[in-house]
Amino acid sequence: xxxxxxxxxxxxxxxxxxxxxxxxxxxxxxxxxxxxxxxxxxxxxxxxxxxxxxxxxxxxxxxxxxxxxxxxxxxxxxxxxxxxxxxxxxxxxxxxxxxxxxxxxxxxxxxxxxxxxxxxxxxxxxxxxxxxxxxxxxxxxxxxxxxxxxxxxxxxxxxxxxxxxxxxxxxxxxxxxxxxxxxxxxxxxxxxxxxxxxxxxxxxxxxxxxxxxxxxxxxxxxxxxxxxxxxxxxxxxxxxxxxxxxxxxxxxxxxxxxxx
Amino acid sequence: xxxxxxxxxxxxxxxxxxxxxxxxxxxxxxxxxxxxxxxxxxxxxxxxxxxxxxxxxxxxxxxxxxxxxxxxxxxxxxxxxxxxxxxxxxxxxxxxxxxxxxxxxxxxxxxxxxxxxxxxxxxxxxxxxxxxxxxxxxxxxxxxxxxxxxxxxxxxxxxxxxxxxxxxxxxxxxxxxxxxxxxxxxxxxxxxxx
Numbered sequence: 001x002x003x004x005x006x007x008x009x010x011x012x013x014x015x016x017x018x019x020x021x022x023x024x025x026x027x028x029x030x031x032x033x034x035x036x037x038x039x040x041x042x043x044x045x046x047x048x049x050x051x052x053x054x055x056x057x058x059x060x061x062x063x064x065x066x067x068x069x070x071x072x073x074x075x076x077x078x079x080x081x082x083x084x085x086x087x088x089x090x091x092x093x094x095x096x097x098x099x100x101x102x103x104x105x106x107x108x109x110x111x112x113x114x115x116x117x118x119x120x121x122x123x124x125x126x127x128x129x130x131x132x133x134x135x136x137x138x139x140x141x142x143x144x145x146x147x148x149x150x151x152x153x154x155x156x157x158x159x160x161x162x163x164x165x166x167x168x169x170x171x172x173x174x175x176x177x178x179x180x181x182x183x184x185x186x187x188x189x190x191x192x193x194x195x196x197x198x199x200x201x202x203x204x205x206x207x208x209x210x211x212x213x214x215x216x217x218x219x220x221x222x223x224x225x226x227x228x229x230x231x232x233x234x235x236x237x238x239x240x241x242x243x244x245x246x247x248x249x250x251x252x253x254x255x256x257x258x259x260x
Numbered sequence: 261x262x263x264x265x266x267x268x269x270x271x272x273x274x275x276x277x278x279x280x281x282x283x284x285x286x287x288x289x290x291x292x293x294x295x296x297x298x299x300x301x302x303x304x305x306x307x308x309x310x311x312x313x314x315x316x317x318x319x320x321x322x323x324x325x326x327x328x329x330x331x332x333x334x335x336x337x338x339x340x341x342x343x344x345x346x347x348x349x350x351x352x353x354x355x356x357x358x359x360x361x362x363x364x365x366x367x368x369x370x371x372x373x374x375x376x377x378x379x380x381x382x383x384x385x386x387x388x389x390x391x392x393x394x395x396x397x398x399x400x401x402x403x404x405x406x407x408x409x410x411x412x413x414x415x416x417x418x419x420x421x422x423x424x425x426x427x428x429x430x431x432x433x434x435x436x437x438x439x440x441x442x443x444x445x446x447x448x449x450x451x452x453x454x
Contacts, residue, residue: 078393124390125383132382190425191286194279201276205269252302253397256386 023075025087031244032088038068038105040144049152054244056156060163062097062118063090063247064155066148071106080104081113082253091115091249098249099155103139103148110135110258112155115251121162122155128256130154139260285421292409296430299402300348303433306394307342307355313391314339314362317384321365324375331368335361348431355395356435362388399433406430 026037033053034046041049049066057063065088072080081102085091091098098115099122110131114122134154138147318332338361342354366385369375376382410429413422421427 079396082393082397124386127390128382128386194282194286198276198279198283201272201279204272205276252401253394254390255393256390 023080023083023087025084028088028243028245032063032065032090032246033244035065035067038070038103038144040068040103040105041148042145045145045149049149052152052156056159057244057247060097060159061092061095061247062099062159062163063092063249064099064101064152064159065090065246066101066103066152068103068105068144068148070104072104072109077102077104077107077109077111077257078113078253078255081111081255082251085113085115085249085251089246089248089250091117091247091251093248096249096251097159098246098251099159101148101151101155103144105144108139108260110139110151110260111255112151113251113253113255115249116254117249118159119252119254121158122254124254124256126158128258130158131256131258136258136260281417282421285417286425288412289409289418289421289425289427292405292412293427295405296402296409299398299405300433302398303351303395303402306391306398307351310355310358310388310391310395311339311343313384313388314358317365317381317388320378320381320384321369321375324378325368325372328365328368331361331365335365337361348433352399352433352435359392403432403434406432 026035028035031050031053034041034049036046053064067084081100084102085098085100088100089098090100096115096117099118100113101110102113103110112122112127112131114127130151134150135147138144138150314335318335321328322332335358338354338358342351342358345351345354369381409427412418413427413429
């Protein structure tokens with residue numbers, strides 16, 4: 001039996017496409033906005049982008065981040081970027097307004113991944129044009145500093161323009177809002193009957209039983225809690241001198257890619 | 261009267277314990293099923309987006325390369341197949357067919373620099389690539405949720421709850437029919453052994 005369970009879960013993993021959480025992302029040592037693992041950015045550029053990112057987040061809660069990595073190690077840049085966006089939880093939890101630019105200096109590819117909430121501001125075609133205009137001409141000539149700075153600034157302007165344009169109506173749609181409401185299944189009367197029985201029993205037990213009755217109540221309550229506790233990723237505070245982290249945002253694969 | 265009370269309380273307490281096990285498990289199923297529905301709706305959104313983009317793409321390509329009628333027709337046909345597809349496996353199949361037709365079209369386009377350099381085509385192909393990527397992501401998310409649901413529906417005590425309340429196993433969004441049927445063949449008789 002155990003073997004079958006192992007087989008079954010192995011099969012499940014196989015069907016669900018392996019790359020989920022397969023990549024080891026580096027621990028953040030600095031603010032989320034700039035991670036220059038390739039070491040292609042000058043100190044001034046890094047500081048400039050960090051300040052831009054900080055300002056943007058303080059003003060709008062949106063986060064724009066850039067990663068420069070030496071190699072994708074065989075991973076497709078689209079999935080690397082999305083995994084990273086989800087891993088670092090770039091963007092706020094409520095609005096999913098994160099953008100992540102990944103530059104692989106070894107593979108000579110650049111990809112910009114947009115969070116759910118910014119897909120309206122930064123549709124794929126616009127992201128592609130930003131890459132064509134601001135990134136590719138410089139990256140082609142190995143001018144990473146200039147290319148990344150220009151692209152980051154262009155993204156920054158798009159996002160700030162959107163937020164200042166309609167500060168009220170900026171509430172971006174999350175993935176969940178496009179989803180039809182759950183319709184209760186026909187079987188609900190049985191479900192309700194069971195709940196009624198349980199409540200009735202609790203009343204009976206509370207009336208007649210003493211210690212034993214209370215014990216029962218506790219047990220069932222903790223059981224209920226356990227089943228509801230869906231793994232909520234530990235929220236990290238962004239206060240103090242610790243590096244600023246992602247705000248809990250996610251994305252669904254929007255973005256555009258270029259080779260250079 | 262007093263004599264009867266104690267057995268009644270014991271029976272009731274037993275029922276309470278059983279219910280205390282059933283209810284959270286049932287709620288877990290409801291939650292998971294909703295997750296499955298949500299992630300499936302994401303796939304459908306993106307499939308629809310893909311359907312909407314293709315007529316534009318076809319028009320653009322036609323404008324430059326009318327003589328490539330075969331490839332264009334195969335894309336149009338695959339598109340209408342996807343539009344008419346019902347259910348998870350049929351949609352997955354039609355989507356894969358459309359992907360094939362589109363990639364053949366893009367290979368043809370390689371021979372027409374004037375198409376590739378047109379701004380319209382560039383935008384459309386960015387949108388299409390983004391949509392394809394979103395479909396891949398939505399499919400991955402959906403399959404992960406389905407896998408969680410099905411594992412719960414097969415193992416004890418989930419299989420009892422699933423049986424009572426009719427939570428049927430969900431279908432993977434998987435184009436290759438052999439791959440999606442394999443678990444049925446190999447592990448379909450598991451429940452009884454638990």
